[in-house]
Amino acid sequence: MNTDLVLQLTLQGFLMGGVYGLIALGLSLIFGVMRIINFAHGEMMVFAMFLTITFLLSLGLDPYLSLPITAAIMFGIGYGVQRIFVNRILDMPEAMQVLVLVGMGIIFENCTLMIWGGSDISPKTSLALSSFRLGALTVDVPRLIAFVLAILITLMVILFLKKTSIGKTIRAAADNRFGALIVGAHIHRVYGFCFGIGAACVGAAGTLLVPLMPAKATMGAPYTLISFVIVILGGMGSLFGALVGGLIIGVAESVGTVFLPSSMKQVVSFSIMIIILLFRPQGLFGGKG
């Protein structure tokens, strides 16, 4: 076997895994606190990608500069969606929650289609084509930046939840909703805030992907699925688990192409998910988040 190739694939997968982790972080946070699965997650990410592209094309703002703006807009959208729609379905049977959120996904996707059309869009960004050599390996610069920023954002979110007052309230609400209500937490606002953070995370991930791949309105669903796999792998509701799960899936998918045809690389991630569900259904870090 070609060692250089395996090392190269491991590196690429590892860097991509950081972004996967950030995408899954939002999903895990929302699930951990509200016990609902955001099936519109991938579509929200694509929406954020197109926002970033719009800033780039109309204002000339590089994705790395427009990241806070996109994340803030996505926070607002997430907050609004939670307060208007998700709040009403929190106590409903799971099947009904799924329908509402899948519906949200369809609405997001079609809004993106209506606003930006159905084609692949990949405008030039300043660093999109940069790479450097590290021995026999090639390091893709936008991928490296995406990885570093994704890890930073993940750590910031974890710190935010651990250290700040609202973060502690979110954790309290996740731990015991009734208890948090009794001590006077404004639970719906907290939930809104939490959904907003989840949306901002996935929005930031979307922005980081713009220099890496063409955006397309209909590309969201596989990302919802992959982040779902990552969350199951890392442990439902565990933020650290989402990060580690993202890295594992990133590397597994990438290195899997050595042994399997690329068109079957998703077999690797789903096999991992099945194995985890069989032997450790709570996930790698389940119950600790």
Next chain:
Amino acid sequence: MEKKKMEGTGISRRNFIKTSAAVCAVTTITGFPAILRGATPKEIIIGSIQPLTGPIPEIGIGMQRTNKMAVDDINARGGIKSMGGAKIKLLLADHEAKEEVARSAAERLIKAGAVCLVGPFLSGPAMAIATLAEQRNVPFVIDVAAMDAITAKGYKNVFRCFPKTELFMQSIGGFLDQIIKEKKVNIKRIVVSNVGDAFGRSQGAAFIKFVKDKKWPFEIVEHVEYPLGVKDLSAEVAKIKAAKPDVLFPVTRTGDAKLMIRELYKQRVELMGIISPGSPGWYEPDNIRDLDKLAYYVLDNVPWVNPKSPIFKDVNGRYEKMYPGQYLDTNSGWGYVGVQVIADALERAKSTDPDALREALRKTNFKDHPMVGGPVIFDDKGDNINATTALIQVLPDPQMADRVKVVLPNEFAQAPYVFPWKQLWER
């Protein structure tokens, strides 16, 4: 004396007779004989099914535009003259690049009265529509879809204007021989890559078989396949790089071609060039625009427009005006031809009866089209025997719309080809 009224109606007998006579006269003069003959409808419905959403909407939208443009041209010329100038009405449908959607969309169009179907850019959906067309006895003219298996079953209602995979291979064989001989290049190792949909697999496999059968002096050192709509090709390109090929032969769609070139650049993969055995992804306006210099020197073996044909100049001129930044290419070009072939058959069939239309299609000899190759003539399987390809290359030109040039065969060539290319990062 008061006139006698018909009992209970308030209408006099004389008035009744007068009105009835007038109605009879009017129907006799106008439509009634036509209804008896049943052959001159005022409007003939054709159904166009293309991928307007899903992973490759830009090509489908372009093709539906030229389907529509051809209909408008025919109607502007006076419709189908042998049927009293009946106008063609095009019903549009989207197959979303999915076989099952293609079948239900075709079913809907047939129920809405379509006498013939045209489309559908992708081989998988083409297969699904072909089966349905055969069941419902509705002629189906394929404008673009190359997989051999579509016509191999010998369906009597299926006709294909576009070359089948086998023809692609014959022509790429000739072009490759010419390049190797003229440029005296020593190609030893090649990599074949293809997208994992029906067309990609069929085209990729056919090329690999062709290379092995032809006993060329080069070896296929790697074969990479990836799914349609892929968003990251870094691992695949790392595999290509590790195989150290001289030439890459990719079968792509639009988005993956962009991804591939950018990854080849970032990973500094040294090649003599990229020669596609025949696929989209390299010549579309948005690829030329987004990739800019990175798109240069890619060679693609496609059933291209004939740049020297006056019909091409006329149609392309109007198309460019209607859709700024776009130009007639393989797919939109054949989209135009598909509808023209149906109109030509309707003209000769003098009827929308499926059997008559099918027989007329079988006798097609349609010369006035803007593509390379001779007149459209269908063989007993429904394949166009004169369909062929040209080798095109993206060459530097200040005008984006003029960057795609036919370079082989010499009779259609607009510019000499460049091979080996300048490495991507040296441009």
